Amino acid sequence: MDNPRLVGHIVSVQGFRVKVELLPETRSALRATLDGVQVAIAINAYLTFSLGAGETVIGIITDLEARETFDPNSGDDLSLELMKPRRVASVQLLGTIEHADDEPSFSPGISVLPTLDTPAEIGSPDILRAVFEIPPRRNKPEGYDDKDFDCDLRIGFPTGQARNVVRASYNDLFSRPLAIVGNTGSGKSFSVSSLIQKAMKALDGAAEEPHVFILDINGEYGKAFPTVATAARLPDRIYLNGREFGLPLWFMNAEEICAWLSAAEQTQEPVLKDWWAIAKGGDAAAAVSMNALQNAMSALDQLLSELTKIKKKAAGSHCDAVTGHLADTDIDTAAFEALFENHRLVNDFNTEVMNNQAAIAAEAEKLKDAIRDKIVGGNATAEAGVRTADSPLPISRATLTDPSLINRAVSKEDSFRVDAHLTTLKLRLKTRLDDKRWRAFLNYEDTGTKIENLSGWFRRFGLGAAMGPNVSVLDLSMLSNEVLPYACAIIGRVLLEARERLPAASRYRNPWVLVLEEAHNYARPARSDEDRGHRLARLTYERIAKEGRKFGLSLIIASQRPSEISQTIISQCANFISHRLQNPDDIDHFRRIIPMQARRLLDQVTILASGEAIVFGSAFHIPTRVQFDRPDPGPYSQTAAPFHEWSKSSTPFPLDTVIDAWGT
Ligand SMILES: Nc1ncnc2c1ncn2[C@@H]1O[C@H](COP(=O)(O)OP(=O)(O)O)[C@@H](O)[C@H]1O
Ligand SMILES: [Mg+2]
Structure with missing residues (x-):
């Protein structure tokens, strides 16, 4: 065969969906090409359709079927073999690749649709590269002429195609709200850690300024972003990078x-x-x-x-x-x-x-x-x-x-x-003042956690002095349920208000990202019986989601219940990373808010492996199923191994430690 990439021809065009009748010799899902063995005929494989003039349309296989049909070419003799199996692949078209000056580049528009009989080919590595590895470049600063204003941030590889990598626009991921959703244990915290670790590593030798603030609700991130100090965790306290911290009561505004x-x-x-x-x-x-x-x-x-x-x-x-x-x-x-x-x-x-x-x-x-x-x-x-x-x-x-x-x-x-x-x-x-649960709000005169004024609080992060870790982990895991929404509301508001006070012309400088772990705990949709703490937290994060971009404050929202996050917040998200989701409410809810072309891919969201996700949004060219790179080191992860623990361990349950930590 002259073209080893050829797998079939278009037999039907319906809007942005085409059907490809596969050649009989494409029995195997894999195909040897000049570039090695590639996945050709399988769900999620990419096919390309050349339109001439350096333009190629690319699509993804969403369905495969084999049908028996009458075959008029089977000869004049009436034979018993009138039926011939037809193998058909349904393809969702995704965009156009243009081969301008050698480098193929991707654009999401399709101005000319392929017609009947257009040959379908396996996407060649350089075309796949243009789609996955060269993400869009976003947010070019005014008057900046060099090309290095954005970075192609590697996040993982497309599932089943380990030889490719998936990269995203660094600027886009960290300048507009990003949602990371998935069941518990599906890999959200790992992905957050991996993304932030890679992002900070890419800065390579730049100033040690706090850029990312993590509201660590489960106390997981201390391991992924280690600092020297690691105090023992005691109830009702807040820790910043391992050291006890506070949130002075006088941060509260009148409301x-x-x-x-x-x-x-x-x-x-x-x-x-x-x-x-x-x-x-x-x-x-x-x-x-x-x-x-x-x-x-x-x-x-x-x-x-x-x-x-x-x-x-x-x-x-x-x-x-x-x-x-x-x-x-x-x-x-x-x-x-x-x-x-x-x-x-x-x-x-x-x-x-x-x-x-x-x-x-x-x-x-x-x-x-x-x-x-x-x-x-x-x-x-x-x-x-x-x-x-x-x-x-x-x-x-x-x-x-x-x-x-x-x-x-x-x-x-x-x-x-x-x-x-x-x-x-x-x-x-x-x-309230006697209630120990509010200790973190009242410890500002104690030695060790003294905070004399607002500036003192910010300086604990290293702000204003270009020092301190790039990533600030605010461990809120020891706070009680009643305290948590207040703490989150106040931290978010103070960070946003600090940004609002920057001179208008320089708000985009020193941008910050705020990571909301388990956001369904404090950014819930409005409800008639909403208590006042949750209301404050919701309003704060709705405001940040809507206006933060103008002030250089972006959000990363991680949650296992996307349907239990305020609509206002989710609808502002520019990028989504969806790990495995199983709750039908969440899937339905998600399906409604995602772009059309990603919907078919979202059907696979119930069968994703740990660390696997469907990613889409403006930091990517096309919705893609990605295996995320593992963070190193990873965050504390909760899954226990009961068999191993119960059969091998002979140490008793550390009751005393637990009772002590209870603070009774
Ligand atoms: N990228 C990955 N590669 C391999 N394994 C992963 C990856 N991400 C997550 N996992 C596995 O999944 C487990 C749960 O991940 P985690 O991020 O804690 O889930 P979540 O935050 O969604 O509850 C981890 O302990 C790890 O074993
Ligand atoms: Mg987690």
Whole structure:
């Protein structure tokens, strides 16, 4: 045969699907070509169709069948062999290869479809190379002319074709959200480790700057990204690169502190927010004088509404309410007070109504104007108050543990009214502070975990000094379920807000990637019974998924339950790595969100081996089934070997260690 690559001809074209009738001699799935033995006729093998003019269309075999058909060529003699088996391969077309200046290059569009009788060939190695090994190049920096702005990052090899490798666009994988899904034990943590290890290795000698932050929910990554320090893990603590770390309570913004103390929206939130601002050294005086102005305003409104009924004997207290609130301001109340002077002289039994109502009304309106001017003029200070409540400014433990300080946020008049609400708030604060599970939020004054200010917290990562490991492993595995969403919400928000504060022109510099392990624990879809911690975490990560790209903060989301991750987050993902999935809900859910051409490949998602995945997205030319490279070293992996353990081991269960770790 003249062309050893030829395997058949097109017999049907339906949109982007074609059928190829295979030549009788292609009985074997393998075919010897000039380039060695290649897989020719098997599911997932690649066939090419030459269109001439240096253009080749490439497709993947999705179905194979053999049919018996009537064979009119079987001769004039009526024989018994009228039937001939036809072997047909269905092929999904994927894109076009152009052979411009020698290097074949892939483009996902197909402008001319192959026609009937077009020969089908086994993809030659250089064509397969163009598809798998030369990924798209993304995110060229403006004004940068060299070609080395992106790197072809090796991730593994196409299943069954160990002689090829699969590479992805480095920039694309780490600049836009990436989802890694699969059942437990399917290889997610291994793939995350492998990707990040390779990515960091490719930097080869560049500055030691923190680039990747891993929220390590299971405590697996310490082994894959070893650092010198390895403290023993104790309950309710956070570890950063093996050393105990913390997340100061004062990182919480006004909304978070309200959620944390389950403050009631109407009655407790306003007070709590004021207190949070004051405790953070906010302008307490400004907040108080703003309150006074607002109180004076309502006292005046009340006076005006009751004006026609107010008895002379009660007039004095109305006047005092207004002047009392305005005492510390420079608003002149003399004329207003003078109008009440005569009324104060009447005795308690007097029942006459005030006779100078018109004059009082006119003066009251004047005061209201003056107050309004002040409130509008003073807006900047009011805003400053809000800003400090949200800012991560230190609050000493002593301030926190003296709940009576909450009263500072309430003016005297209000204090009586809201006292009942404040009592529950103070009690809740005390319970929270005594609750050991929140230790990681409260250890910022202890030796060893001291964090004096925000900058001190960031410096523990090595940020700002071009030192410290490229990969920061935040071990959150010892936190309780209730604490975890708060920790994740706050870490995510603080990282995003740090990026938002970069000058607009340089936000794309020093980009960061945040890895969310087991993201279904804290990035769940919105639900009616969602608790406040989960809501905060979800909103944070939805915001990062939607806006992080602009600020140079990307996500890698690893989860065994893609259907239990917020839609908003999943829909922002530019790339997907899908390991074995078995839950029909998850598969269905996934099928709906992935591109058309990947759907057939996704049928294989239930039969993938460990470390095998279907990858697709903008970092790849085409959806591909990949065997991932193993990380070295790997993360701690959970699968036990019961037979080996039970038959060989004679050491007893380490009960004491467990009880100690329980912290009881
Ligand atoms: N790329 C790989 N090559 C070979 N084996 C792998 C690979 N990835 C995972 N495995 C195997 O699968 C097991 C589970 O992997 P892991 O990443 O811990 O799963 P997951 O995080 O999805 O629960 C590992 O212990 C390892 O033996
Ligand atoms: Mg895992």
